[in-house]
Amino acid sequence: MRNPQPPRRAVGPATTLDHVDHQLLRALSENADVTNKALAGRLGLAESTCAYRVRALREAGVITGTRAQLDLALLGCPLQAIIMVRLGSHTMANVNQLYDALAATPGVLQAFHVAGADDFYLHVAVENAEALRDFVLQYVTTHRVVRQTETHLVFEVRNGAGVLRSRT
Known part of the structure; x- marks a missing residue:
C-alpha cells in the first residue's frame, strides 16, 4: 500500500503558513530534539505527513537550523x-x-x-x-x-x- 504524500506546497514570503505549519513550528521551537514520532503524536498527524511537512519547512528556509542551548556557567562563563x-x-x-x-x-x-x-x-x-x-x-x-x-x-x-x- 502506497503512502500518498500531500502535494508539495511552495512556502515563502508570498505564501501564508497554515495552522499545522504554525503548530509544528511552535512545537519545534519549544523542543527541537523531539522525535518525529512524538511530534506527530502530539499534533495528531501521521508520521509520514509530519516528516514531510517539517522537511518542506526546512527546504523552504522557514526552519534554518537547530542549536543546542548550553549552560554557560557549567562551561566556565557564568x-x-x-x-x-x-x-x-x-x-x-x-x-x-x-x-x-x-x-x-x-x-x-x-x-x-x-x-x-x-x-x-x-x-x-x-x-x-x-x-x-x-x-x-x-x-x-x-x-x-x-x-x-x-x-x-x-x-x-x-x-x-x-x-x-x-x-x-
Whole structure:
C-alpha cells in the first residue's frame, strides 16, 4: 500500500503558513530534539505527513537550523553582559569589517548591528569581571573605528514568547 504524500506546497514570503505549519513550528521551537514520532503524536498527524511537512519547512528556509542551548556557567562563563559599541566612522567597509570581527570573537553569543545612538550590541559570556574588562580592552576598543563602549551586566536571561502566537 502506497503512502500518498500531500502535494508539495511552495512556502515563502508570498505564501501564508497554515495552522499545522504554525503548530509544528511552535512545537519545534519549544523542543527541537523531539522525535518525529512524538511530534506527530502530539499534533495528531501521521508520521509520514509530519516528516514531510517539517522537511518542506526546512527546504523552504522557514526552519534554518537547530542549536543546542548550553549552560554557560557549567562551561566556565557564568558572567554575561551586553556591550554597546559606538563608532566614530561609519563607512560601509568599516562597519562590515568590525561586524565580522566582533561576531567571530570568542565569547560573543550574539552580535547585533543596530540603529540609534549605538551601532552594535554584543551579548557576551565570560569567566568573571576581570575577563569582561579584558574582553572589552582586547577585542573591542582596539579597533580604530570604535569611539565608545558601554557595558551592562546581565542578571538573568529568559526566552521570549517568540513570533509564533498561540492559537486556541
